[in-house]
Amino acid sequence: xxxxxxxxxxxxxxxxxxxxxxxxxxxxxxxxxxxxxxxxxxxxxxxxxxxxxxxxxxxxxxxxxxxxxxxxxxxxxxxxxxxxxxxxxxxxxxxxxxxxxxxxxxxxxxxxxxxxxxxxxxxxxxxxxxxxxxxxxxxxxxxxxxxxxxxxxxxxxxxxxxxxxxxxxxxxxxxxxxxxxxxxxxxxxxxxxxxxxxxxxxxxxxxxx
DNA sequence: CCCTGATTCGC
DNA sequence: GCGAATCAGG
Numbered sequence: 001x002x003x004x005x006x007x008x009x010x011x012x013x014x015x016x017x018x019x020x021x022x023x024x025x026x027x028x029x030x031x032x033x034x035x036x037x038x039x040x041x042x043x044x045x046x047x048x049x050x051x052x053x054x055x056x057x058x059x060x061x062x063x064x065x066x067x068x069x070x071x072x073x074x075x076x077x078x079x080x081x082x083x084x085x086x087x088x089x090x091x092x093x094x095x096x097x098x099x100x101x102x103x104x105x106x107x108x109x110x111x112x113x114x115x116x117x118x119x120x121x122x123x124x125x126x127x128x129x130x131x132x133x134x135x136x137x138x139x140x141x142x143x144x145x146x147x148x149x150x151x152x153x154x155x156x157x158x159x160x161x162x163x164x165x166x167x168x169x170x171x172x173x174x175x176x177x178x179x180x181x182x183x184x185x186x187x188x189x190x191x192x193x194x195x196x197x198x199x200x201x202x203x204x205x206x207x208x209x
Numbered sequence: 210c211c212c213t214g215a216t217t218c219g220c
Numbered sequence: 221g222c223g224a225a226t227c228a229g230g
Binding site: 020021022033037038040041046 | 212213214216
């Protein structure tokens, strides 16, 4: 296959529509994504937001990506479970930090994501700062199988603890937190899941040709 | 491992 | 000019 005027026109069109190189390659047929990318560059079509920014020494990148360092705790995004927006951060007032707090990194219990993580996957619970019901504030030492292991606060902070309320039988979380952790698929998440399956199917079909 | 675009370099 | 190989990042 060669780059006929028509194929080039199609390439231009699809590229400007935002299709990825591999998608375009599939549409054009009998061509690889590398060929597409190569052509795109030769045509001077690049400049689209690339997922990879190779910091070439001679490239004076005029557009620096906004790399935000969000360290803020998602207090405002707390689950709707908390009826009114009454963010009362439960601050720990421990006078002297326990000596056994530091090595808390090697938590013995299976935890959901403790780190920030922006686009939280549907089923990924995140630490929250305030709870409607009083929590038992379990520590690594006091937590046990029957207690809710929902992490509260920053694992690095002295006040970090687990929810500690009675866990649902067979579950690591209390009722409230289990509801947050195991959400039903939202329309959006279902959309994405279906999309992923579709892509996977296409890939499989292609590999069988 | 899947994906993305970018770059290199022999053809 | 072309694009496979490779790189670099998500």
